[in-house]
Amino acid sequence: MASLKTQYAGLELKNPIIASSSGVTDSVSRIEKLEKAGIGAVVLKSIFEEEILIEMEELMLNMTARPFVFQELIDCMEDDQHEDIIRTYLSLIADCKKAVDIPIIASINAISTQKWTYLASEIEKAGADAIELNLFALPSDLDKTSAEIEETYLQIVKNVLENVKDIPVTVKISHYFTAMGHMIQKFAEAGVNVLSKNNEIALPMRWVGIMSNKVAVDLVATTGIHTGEDVVKLLLSGAPAVQIATALYRKDFSVVKEMTDFVEKWMQEKEYETIGDFKGKLAHKNNEKTESWERVQFMKEFRHFVDKHTKH
Numbered sequence: 022m023a024s025l026k027t028q029y030a031g032l033e034l035k036n037p038i039i040a041s042s043s044g045v046t047d048s049v050s051r052i053e054k055l056e057k058a059g060i061g062a063v064v065l066k067s068i069f070e071e072e073i074l075i076e077m078e079e080l081m082l083n084m085t086a087r088p089f090v091f092q093e094l095i096d097c098m099e100d101d102q103h104e105d106i107i108r109t110y111l112s113l114i115a116d117c118k119k120a121v122d123i124p125i126i127a128s129i130n131a132i133s134t135q136k137w138t139y140l141a142s143e144i145e146k147a148g149a150d151a152i153e154l155n156l157f158a159l160p161s162d163l164d165k166t167s168a169e170i171e172e173t174y175l176q177i178v179k180n181v182l183e184n185v186k187d188i189p190v191t192v193k194i195s196h197y198f199t200a201m202g203h204m205i206q207k208f209a210e211a212g213v214n215v216l217s218k219n220n221e222i223a224l225p226m227r228w229v230g231i232m233s234n235k236v237a238v239d240l241v242a243t244t245g246i247h248t249g250e251d252v253v254k255l256l257l258s259g260a261p262a263v264q265i266a267t268a269l270y271r272k273d274f275s276v277v278k279e280m281t282d283f284v285e286k287w288m289q290e291k292e293y294e295t296i297g298d299f300k301g302k303l304a305h306k307n308n309e310k311t312e313s314w315e316r317v318q319f320m321k322e323f324r325h326f327v328d329k330h331t332k333h
């Protein structure tokens with residue numbers, strides 16, 4: 022029988038399907054249901070850097086080195102709500118760890134290197150198996166260059182890594198980098214695994230395929246993964262796992278079994294016993310020229326499109 026076990030960021034997963042951070046990963050009861058449905062791991066709904074800073078603002082009122090928080094942000098948050106955000110989040114982690122056996126990955130939505138990164142150590146103490154950093158700074162400051170934004174991202178990672186001792190840290194990034202491969206390499210050098218979030222499956226697959234043999238960290242994908250076939254394609258590109266959110270909303274949690282059944286059947290047909298037997302089989306090899314590999318993939322796609330849409 023085929024084994025779907027895999028390793029992501031050093032975590033042992035019973036299968037490669039991870040519930041992506043979303044509304045379905047914000048409570049113990051839903052996470053218990055996800056475990057029953059067969060999910061391999063869960064990324065909790067994100068806590069936002071601003072939420073952390075607001076609580077810090079209150080704690081540090083009498084200190085000189087106060088972190089800067091926009092007044093609008095403070096105004097928009099209900100006083101009685103924000104006081105407990107951090108405690109509630111840490112309790113969610115601890116409660117999930119008691120309730121389920123699957124890995125629990127905490128998630129922080131981060132945009133700056135302000136002094137919120139201490140929370141990473143609290144998250145580790147609460148029992149999280151890993152921390153995912155969703156890095157998303159809207160580049161609306163017209164004076165900031167892309168290099169400065171990239172440097173901020175790397176600094177966030179470094180600050181967080183300084184605050185955790187034993188658990189892996191991953192980053193979730195969009196594909197809006199001019200030099201995506203270079204950035205993935207920089208994150209890998211900083212010591213994190215990379216999760217690529219995009220508009221459709223083609224893009225993360227492309228980058229997983231191009232980079233998975235070039236960096237010594239795991240690259241996984243999120244966005245647009247709806248079927249077992251999508252999962253197989255990403256594993257073949259070199260991802261050890263995938264993250265899904267919309268599929269869990271649209272098809273209910275039974276989609277997890279649909280996906281794992283498909284992967285298992287496909288592996289049996291191909292006579293693969295473990296995911297390691299085929300993971301990365303279609304990834305770009307180190308000795309191939311990236312540009313020509315990319316060009317061939319593009320030509321194949323384009324030819325297929327022309328054949329399909331041309332009558333004669």
Ligand SMILES: Cc1cc2nc3c(=O)[nH]c(=O)nc-3n(C[C@H](O)[C@H](O)[C@H](O)COP(=O)(O)O)c2cc1C
Nearest residue numbers: 041042043044066067155243244245246265266267
């Ligand atoms: C309702 C909803 C809430 C989400 N909340 C978060 C969040 O708090 N943090 C995060 O990193 N991503 C969040 N996401 C993004 C998902 O984790 C995922 O990356 C995205 O939906 C793309 O995957 P999909 O195509 O499988 O939905 C959310 C998505 C949805 C649909």
